[in-house]
Amino acid sequence: MSGLERTADVVVVGGGAHGCALAYNLCRLGGPGLKVSLFERAYLAGGATGRSAAGVRHQFGTDINCRLAVWNVRLLEGLKEELDYPYDLEWSQGGYLLLADTPGQLAQFSRNVALQRSLGIPSVILTPEQTAEVAPSLSLEGVLGASFCPRDGHVNPFHLTWAYARAARRLGARLHPYCEVQSVLVEGGRVRGVRTAAGTVQAPVVVVAAGAHGADLAREVGVEVPLYAERHQILVTEPVEHFLDPLVLCFGDGTYFKQTPHGSLLVGIGDPMEQKGYGQESTWRFLEAAARLIVRHLPALAGVRVVRQWAGLYDITPDSQAVVGPTPVEGLWLDLGWSGHGLQFCPSIGVILSQLILGLTPLVDVSPFRLARFETGELVPEPACI
Amino acid sequence: MSARKTMSDRETIVCRCEDVTLADIRRVIAEGAGTADDIKRLTRAGMGLCQGRTCRHLILQELAAATGTPIEKLTVPTFRPPTRPVLLGVIAGASGTAAAGSGGGESSGSRPVQADTEGKGEGEGGRG
Numbered sequence: 001m002s003g004l005e006r007t008a009d010v011v012v013v014g015g016g017a018h019g020c021a022l023a024y025n026l027c028r029l030g031g032p033g034l035k036v037s038l039f040e041r042a043y044l045a046g047g048a049t050g051r052s053a054a055g056v057r058h059q060f061g062t063d064i065n066c067r068l069a070v071w072n073v074r075l076l077e078g079l080k081e082e083l084d085y086p087y088d089l090e091w092s093q094g095g096y097l098l099l100a101d102t103p104g105q106l107a108q109f110s111r112n113v114a115l116q117r118s119l120g121i122p123s124v125i126l127t128p129e130q131t132a133e134v135a136p137s138l139s140l141e142g143v144l145g146a147s148f149c150p151r152d153g154h155v156n157p158f159h160l161t162w163a164y165a166r167a168a169r170r171l172g173a174r175l176h177p178y179c180e181v182q183s184v185l186v187e188g189g190r191v192r193g194v195r196t197a198a199g200t201v202q203a204p205v206v207v208v209a210a211g212a213h214g215a216d217l218a219r220e221v222g223v224e225v226p227l228y229a230e231r232h233q234i235l236v237t238e239p240v241e242h243f244l245d246p247l248v249l250c251f252g253d254g255t256y257f258k259q260t261p262h263g264s265l266l267v268g269i270g271d272p273m274e275q276k277g278y279g280q281e282s283t284w285r286f287l288e289a290a291a292r293l294i295v296r297h298l299p300a301l302a303g304v305r306v307v308r309q310w311a312g313l314y315d316i317t318p319d320s321q322a323v324v325g326p327t328p329v330e331g332l333w334l335d336l337g338w339s340g341h342g343l344q345f346c347p348s349i350g351v352i353l354s355q356l357i358l359g360l361t362p363l364v365d366v367s368p369f370r371l372a373r374f375e376t377g378e379l380v381p382e383p384a385c386i
Numbered sequence: 387m388s389a390r391k392t393m394s395d396r397e398t399i400v401c402r403c404e405d406v407t408l409a410d411i412r413r414v415i416a417e418g419a420g421t422a423d424d425i426k427r428l429t430r431a432g433m434g435l436c437q438g439r440t441c442r443h444l445i446l447q448e449l450a451a452a453t454g455t456p457i458e459k460l461t462v463p464t465f466r467p468p469t470r471p472v473l474l475g476v477i478a479g480a481s482g483t484a485a486a487g488s489g490g491g492e493s494s495g496s497r498p499v500q501a502d503t504e505g506k507g508e509g510e511g512g513r514g
Contacts, residue, residue, distance in 0.1 A: 042423075043421055043423040043424050043427075044424070045427065046423065050427065087428070158427035158428065159428070162427075162428065166417075166418075169418075177420070178421075178461075237474065238434075238435055238471060262430070282466055282467050284467075287467070287468070287477060288477055288478075291474045291475075291477035291478040292477075292478040292479070295474055295475060301474050301475075302473065302474055302475025302478065303473060303474075303475060304474055305435075305471035305473050305474070306468060306471065306472055306474055306477065307434070307435055307437060307468075307471045308433075308437060308466050308467075308468075309466055309468070310464075310466050
């Protein structure tokens with residue numbers, strides 16, 4: 001490896017799906033003259049990206065998330081070709097099944113589906129009988145109905161990130177894994193660059209896409225982002241024959257699960273008692289709770305072995321929505337606070353944030369995600385998340 | 387290990403659980419995978435039933451050779467529980483059919499999902 005470059009036009013902090021998608025799109029839209037550098041403290045996808053279940057859905061309850069979701073899926077459908085990636089992104093379009101077990105949840109699903117359909121998204125409300133057709137192996141005890149969109153799916157988060165990273169490198173971006181950004185450099189209200197573990201890089205634009213840790217970097221230069229880190233855990237089983245098409249989200253108990261193309265099942269739960277802060281230890285409490293819940297939803301899994309469990313961090317804002325856009329510090333941009341549903345937005349946000357930084361017209365207006373909303377009270381609460 | 391001298395890279399299985407060959411490992415290293423974590427996530431080597439017990443050291447050897455970094459200075463992927471594969475039914479405390487014991491590979495009856503692993507990784511503590 002040669003020495004660290006002394007300058008860049010744009011520095012991206014964070015080598016997850018968002019950072020890598022952003023680096024690629026900046027190079028693509030900015031042309032060969034634009035010098036883009038990316039820093040990641042661990043390996044690419046080593047943070048929240050690689051720890052996520054990597055679901056991709058249209059089924060949100062706010063206008064902005066639905067509009068972005070349409071682009072996420074449209075871009076993902078052609079992404080392997082666009083990025084000329086030699087491996088499989090494991091993009092599986094088996095739909096997303098959201099289960100309701102109270103009338104209140106079902107009513108919320110109906111409102112969400114009405115919004116989704118008004119934006120051209122082919123989601124539907126299913127009866128328990130119709131739900132059984134989509135996922136025959138599922139126990140429907142207590143299920144009142146479901147919301148389903150056949151064009152939702154899931155992806156392999158590592159390959160997704162590597163696909164963007166490879167394409168970004170091919171277009172000239174300089175990616176630095178295992179090189180932590182220690183601080184953003186600001187002078188006279190303007191960004192001057194970053195100080196990294198390997199030295200300083202001067203740059204007029206810095207984009208922080210580093211989850212909860214990114215909020216700490218911003219806070220140090222006077223930009224307060226109201227979010228907190230919370231541990232979430234997932235387990236993975238040995239591979240079994242394919243039997244489950246959709247990714248399933250149970251709104252009653254917070255369980256979600258998918259079967260990967262490899263055959264293994266990923267199982268996570270939204271646990272209101274989960275630990276806040278940066279700890280990423282695995283716990284027996286999770287393993288036991290997840291095993292109990294998944295065996296209830298998919299009784300056949302009682303005979304399947306768990307091989308690993310892990311943990312990652314959500315970066316949760318007051319309205320469970322992202323912060324995307326500029327800050328009061330000139331040249332400092334944010335892409336964080338995704339509150340647990342962020343990975344799937346990297347295709348659209350990678351394009352849109354690049355467009356905004358380069359002064360181009362964005363695909364979708366993301367001003368509802370502006371940082372100032374927390375001061376003005378214009379929150380956009382997302383009801384469809386666990 | 388003497389077999390390495392006579393078998394081709396394509397025939398040499400490094401990760402037995404996930405059928406990853408030496409050629410697979412060398413290809414992703416050549417493409418820029420610089421750590422065992424990268425290799426694992428691009429090839430699945432070490433993601434199977436034995437969680438890298440067998441292949442971890444072999445992969446580190448390959449990385450050390452390719453990068454010229456001493457093996458003890460290479461980053462090793464995180465160890466996570468459970469130490470050995472355990473039936474979900476056992477952890478869930480389910481009674482009866484499935485709860486024969488941890489790691490039992492037998493699948494009884496007419497469950498639609500069948501473990502297709504042929505018990506690979508069972509009881510293996512090999513150090514490579």
